[in-house]
Amino acid sequence: MASFEIYGGKPLKGELIPQGAKNEALQVLCAPLLTAEKVTISNIPDIIDVNKLINLLQAMGVKVEKVETGTFIFQAKDIDLDYLKSEDFKKRAASLRGSIMIVGPLLARFGQGFIPKPGGDKIGRRRLDTHFEGFTALGAKFNYDAGEHFYSVEAKKLKGAYIHLDEASVTGTANVVMAAVMAEGTTTIYNAACEPYLQQLCKMLNSMGANITGIGSNMLHIKGVKTLGGCFHRILPDMIEIGSFIGLAAMTKSEITIKDVSWENLGIIPNVFRRLGIKLERRGDDIYIPAQESYEIDTFIDGSILTIADAPWPGFTPDLLSIILVVATQAKGSCLIHQKMFESRLFFVDKLIDMGAQIILCDPHRATVIGLDRKHALRGISMTSPDIRAGVSLLIAALSAEGKSVIHNIEQIDRGYQNIEYRLNNIGADIRRIG
Ligand SMILES: CC(=O)N[C@H]1[C@@H](OP(=O)(O)OP(=O)(O)OC[C@H]2O[C@@H](n3ccc(=O)[nH]c3=O)[C@H](O)[C@@H]2O)O[C@H](CO)[C@@H](O)[C@@H]1O
Numbered sequence: 001m002a003s004f005e006i007y008g009g010k011p012l013k014g015e016l017i018p019q020g021a022k023n024e025a026l027q028v029l030c031a032p033l034l035t036a037e038k039v040t041i042s043n044i045p046d047i048i049d050v051n052k053l054i055n056l057l058q059a060m061g062v063k064v065e066k067v068e069t070g071t072f073i074f075q076a077k078d079i080d081l082d083y084l085k086s087e088d089f090k091k092r093a094a095s096l097r098g099s100i101m102i103v104g105p106l107l108a109r110f111g112q113g114f115i116p117k118p119g120g121d122k123i124g125r126r127r128l129d130t131h132f133e134g135f136t137a138l139g140a141k142f143n144y145d146a147g148e149h150f151y152s153v154e155a156k157k158l159k160g161a162y163i164h165l166d167e168a169s170v171t172g173t174a175n176v177v178m179a180a181v182m183a184e185g186t187t188t189i190y191n192a193a194c195e196p197y198l199q200q201l202c203k204m205l206n207s208m209g210a211n212i213t214g215i216g217s218n219m220l221h222i223k224g225v226k227t228l229g230g231c232f233h234r235i236l237p238d239m240i241e242i243g244s245f246i247g248l249a250a251m252t253k254s255e256i257t258i259k260d261v262s263w264e265n266l267g268i269i270p271n272v273f274r275r276l277g278i279k280l281e282r283r284g285d286d287i288y289i290p291a292q293e294s295y296e297i298d299t300f301i302d303g304s305i306l307t308i309a310d311a312p313w314p315g316f317t318p319d320l321l322s323i324i325l326v327v328a329t330q331a332k333g334s335c336l337i338h339q340k341m342f343e344s345r346l347f348f349v350d351k352l353i354d355m356g357a358q359i360i361l362c363d364p365h366r367a368t369v370i371g372l373d374r375k376h377a378l379r380g381i382s383m384t385s386p387d388i389r390a391g392v393s394l395l396i397a398a399l400s401a402e403g404k405s406v407i408h409n410i411e412q413i414d415r416g417y418q419n420i421e422y423r424l425n426n427i428g429a430d431i432r433r434i435g
């Protein structure tokens, strides 16, 4: 288990280039399974989860060719369907969340799909009902081996259907869309998730020959086509990494420019940071954040304490709430953080409390932060990263803190942030990787 040793209290200054989006990559990397033709994808982030998915695809028989850094050609000509029942497959597929999205394309193209209980962050219950309800609505037969936690679906032929998803699941929508693109007739998916990740997936599928309309809304119409072909697709910059960098700049009093952020795909994110009092400017397609001595949390119009809560897109993504929480600890004023989707994502606040932050964990979903207004800095401590976003939040806290901090289990951070210590050290941070 590797760790970071962080010497905090140093303001950073310079430019950061966001990586390609992790959660988009995990979706669009599964789409080449829908065709025997070559699919080129660029801006693929070099992070643990994405590399695990690429290795899994290779083990399944997909030919993967590196064109240059971040750009790969995928060709799923000969897929080894027997491999999908092997122990090696179960082990690899269970090690990340994104692997679940191979099921939809496999079902669409080969009439069968398998997956063990997928991994990913332990941030609360993460059920898969939406995925399998969608597949069965298209005519698939579903089986769950509870002893082995192994899910399988089979169908001789998929038929378009009207599907009202039980919740706007991000990976669930992606999976059902990929299952439906070659089904006979028309599929309507209502209560579809519509994050930029999904918009990108649908646009990519259309350039492969699919016929999807309603992209960006919560109602997708998919006219089934006979086959799909190759395409070129570029992954958007990672909006969660961009939000993490905004929080980092504010917390460490740093002047940072985040380059080429694709503003039109950031939705409500910049405004949520602005409500914490953080100044940020749009400069072309960059975000400029000036060094700020202090920032004051807004209240609601009636003067009551601001609540920041997550919601499916176009609401505020749950993946940035941990960052918002850590940034609020040094703000002037108070706010309530309400993590509605996941019930175990706020427990990392005990580490921030140990560092000197003022936080009351009201219940597993809600925490009240009483900002310190920089009256004192956080203290460096030794801690363990419980999940990817809490890990980065602790890293931001440690960079702002006085003295040395140690974060263990940084594999969690490496799951989603490419070469983070190198990029932050380049603009003045002091982060050392140990072990
Ligand atoms: C690989 C990947 O892309 N992971 C992302 C994906 O996970 P994932 O696709 O697994 O998450 P889902 O969208 O399925 O749901 C996340 C959680 O929110 C709950 N839920 C969902 C929708 C809803 O309307 N109400 C509700 O309560 C679900 O029950 C579940 O507990 O989306 C999550 C929600 O944005 C993100 O945190 C993850 O980073």
Ligand SMILES: C=C(OP(=O)(O)O)C(=O)O
Pocket (backbone or CB within 6 Å): 022, 023, 049, 096, 097, 098, 119, 120, 121, 123, 319, 388, 389, 416
């Ligand atoms: C929860 C996340 O990832 P995963 O779904 O891969 O666990 C995340 O990216 O914040």
